[in-house]
Amino acid sequence: MMISTRGRYALRAMIDLAEHSNDGYIPMKEVAARQEISLKYLERILPVLVKNGLVEGVQGKGGGYRLSRAPEEYTVGEILRLTEGNLAPVTCLDCNAEVCEKKDTCKTLSMWTEFHRLTNQYFNGITIAELANGKSV
Numbered sequence: 001m002m003i004s005t006r007g008r009y010a011l012r013a014m015i016d017l018a019e020h021s022n023d024g025y026i027p028m029k030e031v032a033a034r035q036e037i038s039l040k041y042l043e044r045i046l047p048v049l050v051k052n053g054l055v056e057g058v059q060g061k062g063g064g065y066r067l068s069r070a071p072e073e074y075t076v077g078e079i080l081r082l083t084e085g086n087l088a089p090v091t092c093l094d095c096n097a098e099v100c101e102k103k104d105t106c107k108t109l110s111m112w113t114e115f116h117r118l119t120n121q122y123f124n125g126i127t128i129a130e131l132a133n134g135k136s137v
Contacts, residue, residue: 003080003084004083004084005041006044006045006083006084007079007080007083007084009035009037009041009042009045010045010048010049010079010080010082010083011076011079011080011128011131012035012037013031013035013037013042013045013046013049014049014054014055014067014074014079014128015128015131015132016031016034016035017031017055017065017066017067018067018071018074018128018129018131018132019132021066021067021071024062024064024066025056025057025058025062025063025064025065025066026064026065026066027063027064027065028042028043028046028064028065030064031046031065045083046065048082048083049065049082050065052082053068054067054068054069054074054078054079054082055067055068056068067128070129071127071128071129071132072127072128072129073127074127074128074129075123075124075125075126075127075128076123076124076126076127076128076131077120077122077123077124077126078124079128080123087116087119087120087123088116089112089115089116089119090112092106092109092112093112093113093116125137
């Protein structure tokens, strides 16, 4: 499984907002500058986070973005599933996949299922607050 730029940048933006959560609404250009992310790329990520209720956005003077919850309430798993999909390592475990005709005889399905479970468990156990605070995971 490979995490895309979109997923990595979404995490970096969320961590940045967590680190500056006492500053009110943060302009997107400030997040982009601090994180060295193209403003155009961030303009595609932050609206997705707003639409899904992870971030609040306000337009105009004094506007910007802020977390809609405490940093401790966000898991890496939640953010990656939003930006990457369900983190399935193989297509047959994807939520929308058709049932594989080899499902009952597949010698590797249990291995992929366990890997998928462990991946989700791992990412669900890490919060944005921990990453913002530099906690080793």
